Amino acid sequence: MNDVPGKLVVISGPSGVGKTTLLRRLLADLPTLIPSVSATTRPPRAGERDGVDYHFLAQDEFDRRRAAGEFLECCQVYGRQHWYGTLVAEVEPRLAAGKWVVLEIDVEGTLSVLRLYPQAITIFVEPSRPEQLFERLKGRGTESPEAMARRLEVAHRELHEAHRYRHRVVNENVDEALAEVKRIFAAEGFDDDPVPAASHTP
Numbered sequence: 001m002n003d004v005p006g007k008l009v010v011i012s013g014p015s016g017v018g019k020t021t022l023l024r025r026l027l028a029d030l031p032t033l034i035p036s037v038s039a040t041t042r043p044p045r046a047g048e049r050d051g052v053d054y055h056f057l058a059q060d061e062f063d064r065r066r067a068a069g070e071f072l073e074c075c076q077v078y079g080r081q082h083w084y085g086t087l088v089a090e091v092e093p094r095l096a097a098g099k100w101v102v103l104e105i106d107v108e109g110t111l112s113v114l115r116l117y118p119q120a121i122t123i124f125v126e127p128s129r130p131e132q133l134f135e136r137l138k139g140r141g142t143e144s145p146e147a148m149a150r151r152l153e154v155a156h157r158e159l160h161e162a163h164r165y166r167h168r169v170v171n172e173n174v175d176e177a178l179a180e181v182k183r184i185f186a187a188e189g190f191d192d193d194p195v196p197a198a199s200h201t202p
């Protein structure tokens, strides 16, 4: 599974740390980087699009695809609530084609991915202060108080897992965090301009 030409990047971080914004900016700046669209049983939030933000699946469909072995990894994030999973079809064909594929998944999912792809480049995004998570989640206003409490509890647990990641990036300021992630990509061999040099000549 590991001798594929492409590279797998896994980005994790507690809920509210701002990793979705960071990833969106990264994808805009590095157009050859491919995001894996996860599947989830969570209902879409306002503005989220099926097939873009997630593949939104009913529980029975998720279960069917899980039983059919369509997931690289999947788990129930946030206690007994919703299921999330990475589809093999989102990752393997791209890696086989030599692409860089990025997953935004939780710590449990990362550990499963590392068992399959020990060379995966793992990046943990952390807050500069733990209170930052609460403030961001509250400001976002998308979660009920119970859901927020559950997310914060998981977030604090996840912060203790940061040492399992190859790289750690503090997201105090998104521009600086983005620059740091790009430095990591460069150090790991990401080619910003994959067009062969010869094709640049007129």
Ligand code: 5GP
Pocket (backbone or CB within 6 Å): 012, 013, 014, 015, 038, 039, 042, 073, 074, 075, 077, 084, 085, 086, 087, 104, 105, 106, 108, 109, 110
């Ligand atoms: P949200 O509901 O805020 O979109 O995402 C909740 C959490 O689920 C995030 O921490 C995110 O990293 C995680 N997550 C999203 N997709 C996947 C996935 O495919 N697998 C796993 N294990 N976690 C995921």
